[in-house]
Amino acid sequence: MxxxxxxxxxxxxxxxxxxxxxxxxxxxxxxxxxxxxxxxxPSGAGKSSLLRSINFLExxxxxxxxxxxxxxxxxxxxxxxxxxxxxxxxxxxRHVGMVFQSFNLFPHLSALENVILAQVHGLGxxxxxxxxxxxxxxxxxxxxxxxxxxxxxxxxxxQQRIAIARALAMDPMLMLFDEPTSALDPELGIEVLxxxxxxxxxxxxxxxxxxxxxxxxxxxxxxxxxADGRIVEQGxxxxxxxxxxxxxxxxxxxxxxxx
Amino acid sequence: xxxxxxxxxxxxxxxxxxxxCAFLIGAVLGFPLALLRRSRNVLVRWGAAxxxxxxxxxxxxxxxxxxxxxxxxxxxxxxxxxxAVIGLGAISAAYLAEIYRAGIESVASGQWExxxxxxxxxxxxxxxxxxxxxxxxxxPPAATFAIGLLKDSAVASVIGAQDxxxxxxxxxxxxxxxxxxxxxxxxxxxxxxxPVAGLxxxxxxxxxxxxxx
Ligand SMILES: Nc1ncnc2c1ncn2[C@@H]1O[C@H](COP(=O)(O)OP(=O)(O)O)[C@@H](O)[C@H]1O
Ligand SMILES: [Mg+2]
Numbered sequence: 001m002x003x004x005x006x007x008x009x010x011x012x013x014x015x016x017x018x019x020x021x022x023x024x025x026x027x028x029x030x031x032x033x034x035x036x037x038x039x040x041x042p043s044g045a046g047k048s049s050l051l052r053s054i055n056f057l058e059x060x061x062x063x064x065x066x067x068x069x070x071x072x073x074x075x076x077x078x079x080x081x082x083x084x085x086x087x088x089x090x091x092x093x094r095h096v097g098m099v100f101q102s103f104n105l106f107p108h109l110s111a112l113e114n115v116i117l118a119q120v121h122g123l124g125x126x127x128x129x130x131x132x133x134x135x136x137x138x139x140x141x142x143x144x145x146x147x148x149x150x151x152x153x154x155x156x157x158x159q160q161r162i163a164i165a166r167a168l169a170m171d172p173m174l175m176l177f178d179e180p181t182s183a184l185d186p187e188l189g190i191e192v193l194x195x196x197x198x199x200x201x202x203x204x205x206x207x208x209x210x211x212x213x214x215x216x217x218x219x220x221x222x223x224x225x226x227a228d229g230r231i232v233e234q235g236x237x238x239x240x241x242x243x244x245x246x247x248x249x250x251x252x253x254x255x256x257x258x259x
Numbered sequence: 260x261x262x263x264x265x266x267x268x269x270x271x272x273x274x275x276x277x278x279x280c281a282f283l284i285g286a287v288l289g290f291p292l293a294l295l296r297r298s299r300n301v302l303v304r305w306g307a308a309x310x311x312x313x314x315x316x317x318x319x320x321x322x323x324x325x326x327x328x329x330x331x332x333x334x335x336x337x338x339x340x341x342x343a344v345i346g347l348g349a350i351s352a353a354y355l356a357e358i359y360r361a362g363i364e365s366v367a368s369g370q371w372e373x374x375x376x377x378x379x380x381x382x383x384x385x386x387x388x389x390x391x392x393x394x395x396x397x398x399p400p401a402a403t404f405a406i407g408l409l410k411d412s413a414v415a416s417v418i419g420a421q422d423x424x425x426x427x428x429x430x431x432x433x434x435x436x437x438x439x440x441x442x443x444x445x446x447x448x449x450x451x452x453x454p455v456a457g458l459x460x461x462x463x464x465x466x467x468x469x470x471x472x
Contacts, residue, residue: 057372086381094378104369108391117387118377163373170377 008205014063016049023049025229036200038220039209046210046229051176055096056089067224097167101179103159105151105217112147114164137165140231142197157188161195177208265441266430270423277412279359280344285351292356314353322346343415353402361399368400392443406452423447
């Protein structure tokens with residue numbers, strides 16, 4: 001049967017546990033191509049865990065992840081599901097870019113080398129093609145002049161934009177952001193948010209965990225509110241942000257807005 | 260005194276080469292040992308820990324004697340130099356394995372996550388992301404270990420390797436000026452360890468500069 005849905009990412013019945021402590025409970029979530037989904041909720045709600053289960057940085061202990069209609073993270077061998085090996089996970093992860101709260105740039109490499117590295121050693125691009133692409137991506141995030149700088153000599157906002165360039169150079173179908181501006185002063189956060197806004201305008205599919213309610217309302221197509229490891233409420237951004245139906249969402253939003 | 264110095268300097272070559280060869284063996288063998296120590300398989304992990312802890316709990320002089328009398332008396336005749344290098348090399352491997360391991364584990368979890376998220380194959384991740392950072396952390400303790408090894412290499416003299424201590428002992432027996440002679444020996448050991456200490460300081464400095472973002 002041909003795949004007729006426009007869904008790029010489909011999460012079915014995802015559960016994540018640490019040891020015996022379950023933090024994500026049977027979550028279903030579908031993200032369409034080109035859609036920007038903001039994942040909001042109180043700290044400890046399981047937003048990061050859910051996001052990280054998408055590229056198997058946390059392996060979900062139950063449920064399925066489908067990217068472009070293909071089930072990932074497991075290998076069907078004679079009909080039996082067995083956990084995927086590292087090579088198969090890598091095949092999946094190269095299609096999914098991730099941006100972390102703490103940037104996680106490689107400190108011993110220049111900005112340019114940060115963007116080149118995985119293109120060469122993960123995708124197998126030639127060094128010259130990778131360098132050319134890295135230049136383009138750094139220019140795209142407005143940091144051509146920082147190419148030869150080490151991360152430590154760049155501001156936090158610049159580091160995060162380098163991290164975005166590093167992820168984009170891999171030609172991801174989907175970008176995941178885990179509180180990309182939470183470690184930044186507001187004025188530096190704005191450069192990062194502007195970069196993300198442009199990415200969204202260019203049609204990138206994005207799942208963004210964020211505490212930036214303005215960003216969620218203005219840029220996201222859909223807002224998903226999570227609490228206690230479950231999705232409580234979701235819908236068009238303006239609707240969820242302005243007329244939340246659930247009491248839990250209302251409490252969270254008024255607490256955030258009155259901050 | 261200059262005579263003594265001249266006489267003892269004959270041992271510098273052996274002292275340096277025993278230390279350098281043993282350290283090199285340790286630096287190479289310590290690496291797979293460190294990886295075994297981090298294996299996902301519990302038995303492998305425990306096995307590596309057992310080897311490391313066993314070697315580390317035997318005094319160097321006993322290890323060198325064991326090598327000299329066991330391996331050295333078998334089919335292959337080992338010279339005193341080889342026996343000392345093998346014994347001290349095994350000890351070095353055990354210590355450096357732990358130093359490497361600590362270095363690898365000091366690399367921030369975010370670095371592993373970023374490398375994984377970028378789909379880097381395991382070997383590339385180690386070579387290009389983890390080890391460059393881990394080795395920088397490992398240099399100061401490895402240099403401290405090298406200085407200790409330089410001193411421990413004196414045990415080679417008891418099986419007859421002609422190092423600084425060997426000549427110092429010989430001279431002191433012949434001239435009965437033990438204090439002067441061993442002071443000269445001490446100065447030689449200090450002089451040899453200075454460059455290594457310098458390396459440790461320099462890498463410590465480089466490290467603190469990098470950590471301070
Ligand atoms: N690596 C971990 N080991 C154990 N518990 C964890 C780990 N990561 C997160 N948790 C716990 O899981 C719960 C959800 O965390 P997280 O997914 O980070 O939530 P959020 O991103 O919404 O703040 C929290 O109670 C947190 O303490
Ligand atoms: Mg989080």
